[in-house]
Amino acid sequence: MSSYRIKSGDTLSAIAKRNQTTVSALMKANPQIKNANLIIAGKSLNIPGSRDSFDPGTSRPGSGSRPAPSTQGPSAPGPASQGPKGSPFDIAKSHLGKNAGSLKLEKGGVGSDMEDWVPNNVNCANFVSACLEQAGQIKNGQHHNAVVGLQANLDKDPNFKRVPLSQAKPGDVVCLKTPGGHHVVMFAGMKNGKPEYIGSNNVNRDGSQRISYSQMNYPIMSIHQYRG
Structure with a gap:
């Protein structure tokens, strides 16, 4: 998820289209907005949908294939980072x-x-x-x-x-x-x-x-x- 500063003349629908997301997703990501037709220039907007997503890398970049997710980790990960309550x-x-x-x-x-x-x-x-x-x-x-x-x-x-x-x-x-x-x-x-x-x-x-x-x-x- 990224942040966008609203400019004068912006609309949620136009922002959603530019960022390949929807007005509904923008509303969910920005609960402070109560009216989809009322946004204020200068305010920051959370942009969901495409900014934090990724497609897993493949041996041939750009091939578009999606490998199955792995539940098998590295064989010897070594000592893990620890916090006061665990790793x-x-x-x-x-x-x-x-x-x-x-x-x-x-x-x-x-x-x-x-x-x-x-x-x-x-x-x-x-x-x-x-x-x-x-x-x-x-x-x-x-x-x-x-x-x-x-x-x-x-x-x-x-x-x-x-x-x-x-x-x-x-x-x-x-x-x-x-x-x-x-x-x-x-x-x-x-x-x-x-x-x-x-x-x-x-x-x-x-x-x-x-x-x-x-x-x-x-x-x-x-x-x-x-x-x-």
């Missing part, structure tokens, strides 16, 4: 195979920290934030449903430090640049010489997300490691 990596693993839409409805645990209004095709930051909260690595006020928003919050947190891929531990937060915007997952280890990630990924046939392992060829924007 976000282990917390994420406990939800492998669940649809993000169903997970949000669960009482207690990760589901209770995920925000229900977030559309089911853009839950990557919602899920990672919730795992970090459950591990005690961030507070509720640091939760963010946009990739760049979560990235900014971690940059401001003295308990987190940016590290290179060579120093990454399972559970570290990895922000990726995708053709349509951004995606955020957690490092899970190395598999066949390539980084493996775990997160809420767009692997369902309808484009909605499921908790799964994935290897992606997208450029890494940042890797945040908890040092608290």
Whole structure:
């Protein structure tokens, strides 16, 4: 999910069309808007739908094929990042195979920290934030449903430090640049010489997300490691 500053003359329908989403999705992502025909220039707008989604990488980029999601992680992920209440990596693993839409409805645990209004095709930051909260690595006020928003919050947190891929531990937060915007997952280890990630990924046939392992060829924007 990305942020857009409303300009004079903008309409929700025009903004939705430009960003390949719908007015309904915009309304859900921006509960402060009560009237679809009344938006205020200068205000920020959350843009759902295409900005945080991704298509899993393939051996032939651009082929358009969608490989089956993996529930098998790296063979030897090594020591995981730990928070006061546990490892976000282990917390994420406990939800492998669940649809993000169903997970949000669960009482207690990760589901209770995920925000229900977030559309089911853009839950990557919602899920990672919730795992970090459950591990005690961030507070509720640091939760963010946009990739760049979560990235900014971690940059401001003295308990987190940016590290290179060579120093990454399972559970570290990895922000990726995708053709349509951004995606955020957690490092899970190395598999066949390539980084493996775990997160809420767009692997369902309808484009909605499921908790799964994935290897992606997208450029890494940042890797945040908890040092608290």
